[in-house]
Amino acid sequence: MSQASTLTISMPSEREALITRVLNAPRRLAYDAWTKPELLKRWLYGPEKWTLAVCDMDVRPGGKIRWVWRDPDGKDMGLRGVYREVVPNERLVHTELFDEDWTGGETLVTITFTEKDGKTTCAMTVLYSSTQARDAALKTGMTEGMEWGFARLDKIFAEMA
DSSP states (O other): OOOOOOOOESSSTTTTTEEEEEESEEEEEHHHHHHOOOHHHHHHHOOOEEEEEEEEEESSSOEEEEEEEEEETEEEEEEEEEEEEEETTTTEEEEEEEOOOSSSSSSEEEEEEETTTEEEEEEEEEOOOOHHHHHHHHTHHHHHHHHHHHHHHHHHHHHHO
16 A cells, blocks of 8 residues: 555645545545545544544535534534535535634635546645635644544545555
8 A cells, every 4th residue: 555645735826725645545435435425434524533523425516415513512503505516536616614613715626636546635625704704624634634634534445545
């Protein structure tokens, strides 16, 4: 197995954050990891001992998302969203609005999946309401939590191989 990848973060515009991660899996599996609740619940939960307690999603344009993370003390952090674009194995576009709005309003998330030599680059662009909202979100430790999730996903893909 190849050496683990890590997140790269850039700011392509004043309101965007681009988070990129190479996954050791074909894009079909990477896409499944973002669109199948039974897989998402196994990796997208941030710090250890947290859970993705609610993972409801209707992956089609106009379909709704409801995710709720639960910390070890039972405190919930939830979001709602709507899929705007779904291109299987290539692209997902959806909105996100946290129940306790710590991101300065609704964000627009675009995830693309590009495969090369059996590995998939997952590029997530998050468009915030303002530069201040983007910068505040990045200071929360969200990218550290994302990397923990992607590391778990690496293990899941290794088990599938």
